[in-house]
Amino acid sequence: MSKLHFVFGGRVKDPRTLDFADLEQMHVVGFFPDYKSAEDAWRANAQRTVDDAEMRYVIVHLHRMLEPRLDA
Secondary structure, eight states: OOOOEEEEEEEBSSTTSOOBSOGGGOEEEEEESSHHHHHHHHHHHHHHTTTOTTEEEEEEEHHHHHOGGGGO
8 A cells, every 4th residue: 555645735723723714715735645745745835825824734644544553
């Protein structure tokens, strides 16, 4: 199984948290087969919105959720 990663972002209620304000307005960047490509996509989007403290982008390690025993 590839190490699948998911990158998404959106406006948060508080810049110190990941409590997203409006789930309908989330920006789905995409799914990536490795951390490097996910990080590149995350970095491009995070840097594009760097002046907006309420915009957050994250990388989710889907492979850890799908098969948690493999990462142990």
